[in-house]
Amino acid sequence: MTRDYPRDENPPVTVRHRPFALDLTRPLGTARGKIRSREGFVIAVERETGVTGVGEATPLPGWTESRDACATALDELDGRAEAEPPLESLNAEATPAARHGVSLALADAAARDAGERLADRLADGAGVESAPADAVPINATVGDAGPDETATEARRAVEAGFDCLKLKVGARDVDADVDRVRAVREAVGDAVALRADANGAWDRGTARRALDALAAFDLAYVEQPLPADDLDGLAALRERDPADGSGGGTGGGDGGGGVPIAADESVVDRGIDAVLDAGAADAVVLKPMALGGPDRALAAGLRARSAGVDPVVTTTIDAVVARTAAVHVAAAVPDVSPCGLATGALLDEDLAPDPCPIADGQIAVPAGPGLAGGAFDDLRRW
Numbered sequence: 032m033t034r035d036y037p038r039d040e041n042p043p044v045t046v047r048h049r050p051f052a053l054d055l056t057r058p059l060g061t062a063r064g065k066i067r068s069r070e071g072f073v074i075a076v077e078r079e080t081g082v083t084g085v086g087e088a089t090p091l092p093g094w095t096e097s098r099d100a101c102a103t104a105l106d107e108l109d110g111r112a113e114a115e116p117p118l119e120s121l122n123a124e125a126t127p128a129a130r131h132g133v134s135l136a137l138a139d140a141a142a143r144d145a146g147e148r149l150a151d152r153l154a155d156g157a158g159v160e161s162a163p164a165d166a167v168p169i170n171a172t173v174g175d176a177g178p179d180e181t182a183t184e185a186r187r188a189v190e191a192g193f194d195c196l197k198l199k200v201g202a203r204d205v206d207a208d209v210d211r212v213r214a215v216r217e218a219v220g221d222a223v224a225l226r227a228d229a230n231g232a233w234d235r236g237t238a239r240r241a242l243d244a245l246a247a248f249d250l251a252y253v254e255q256p257l258p259a260d261d262l263d264g265l266a267a268l269r270e271r272d273p274a275d276g277s278g279g280g281t282g283g284g285d286g287g288g289g290v291p292i293a294a295d296e297s298v299v300d301r302g303i304d305a306v307l308d309a310g311a312a313d314a315v316v317l318k319p320m321a322l323g324g325p326d327r328a329l330a331a332g333l334r335a336r337s338a339g340v341d342p343v344v345t346t347t348i349d350a351v352v353a354r355t356a357a358v359h360v361a362a363a364v365p366d367v368s369p370c371g372l373a374t375g376a377l378l379d380e381d382l383a384p385d386p387c388p389i390a391d392g393q394i395a396v397p398a399g400p401g402l403a404g405g406a407f408d409d410l411r412r413w
């Protein structure tokens with residue numbers, strides 16, 4: 032028999048986890064090095080009602096805790112039946128991936144028990160009034176390669192229906208990146224939105240030079256042109272003074288005719304409030320795995336939105352469970368900008384078939400209950 036629990040009361044759960052390792056089809060080149068493989072944990076929490084929720088903790092060192100630290104945090108929860116949500120013992124700053132995995136599994140279980148989609152559950156919990164979308168706009172992710180290969184990849188993405196592309200920059204000198212961006216713009220034409228992600232590679236002078244040179248290519252934004260902690264530098268690149276009385280992040284435009292700025296690593300390292308308060312960004316990139324869970328990523332997105340800053344949800348090249356969760360998070364953000372959720376094809380293999388079809392530059396939000404109905408049932412049993 033299923034017992035109903037009021038939504039704020041958490042029934043006892045038993046937590047389990049097991050490791051996985053997945054290779055990328057080919058390494059994703061970034062200014063911070065190549066991502067070649069992803070190692071993480073599938074989490075299952077079983078409620079007293081008999082319902083099992085599934086989650087994923089896939090740490091990416093540099094963005095989250097190490098694999099060992101994640102394993103240690105999860106080991107401490109394993110097999111324990113708890114009346115209190117085990118989330119209390121997981122620190123979102125110290126072990127964000129572990130907290131992500133457990134909070135996702137708990138939310139999946141709660142949504143399944145309630146017969147709701149995860150997106151609806153998340154939106155409800157965060158006080159979002161509008162109903163989550165059934166599909167979310169996405170960008171294609173184009174890695175670091177020479178101009179010809181980058182342009183070919185970009186053209187292929189457009190042929191596949193994408194109208195927003197994000198390319199990695201910052202691993203080469205500025206002139207080489209300008210050549211790559213020019214090659215892509217010429218290959219795809221003016222109707223496609225282009226983003227460039229420097230992953231914090233530039234110093235202030237280089238960033239200024241890069242933005243001036245890239246201004247010719249009508250970029251939707253440059254992501255993390257400066258190191259994560261240089262919030263004042265980011266604010267200055269927007270050509271607006273955060274202390275001029277207009278407040279942080281109220282503009283939502285490009286702050287003075289230049290290239291708009293997005294913050295990614297800054298949100299992880301300094302927190303969403305510091306980024307918004309500093310007026311450091313026109314857009315913020317939110318990675319649920321690095322921010323400690325779908326709930327925390329959604330909360331950050333809503334804070335950004337109310338400060339006039341555009342939220343964008345992306346993955347850390349996660350396996351299918353966490354990618355699907357990120358799709359639900361994005362769906363719960365009203366009018367979300369194109370999100371970096373088309374990363375499944377970067378993996379050579381996966382934990383389960385992908386329940387989120389991509390078409391016409393959009394990714395579908397799976398019907399519930401929970402993450403994706405029965406799609407991950409094999410992952411609940413081991």
Ligand SMILES: O=C(O)CCC(=O)c1ccccc1C(=O)O
Pocket residue numbers: 091170171172197228230295316345346347348370371372374
């Ligand atoms: O945003 C995307 O298109 C995909 C996600 C992505 O680029 C990424 C993936 C892993 C680690 C860092 C990043 C990043 O945005 O910097």
Ligand SMILES: [Mg+2]
Pocket residue numbers: 228230254255295296316
């Ligand atoms: Mg980024």
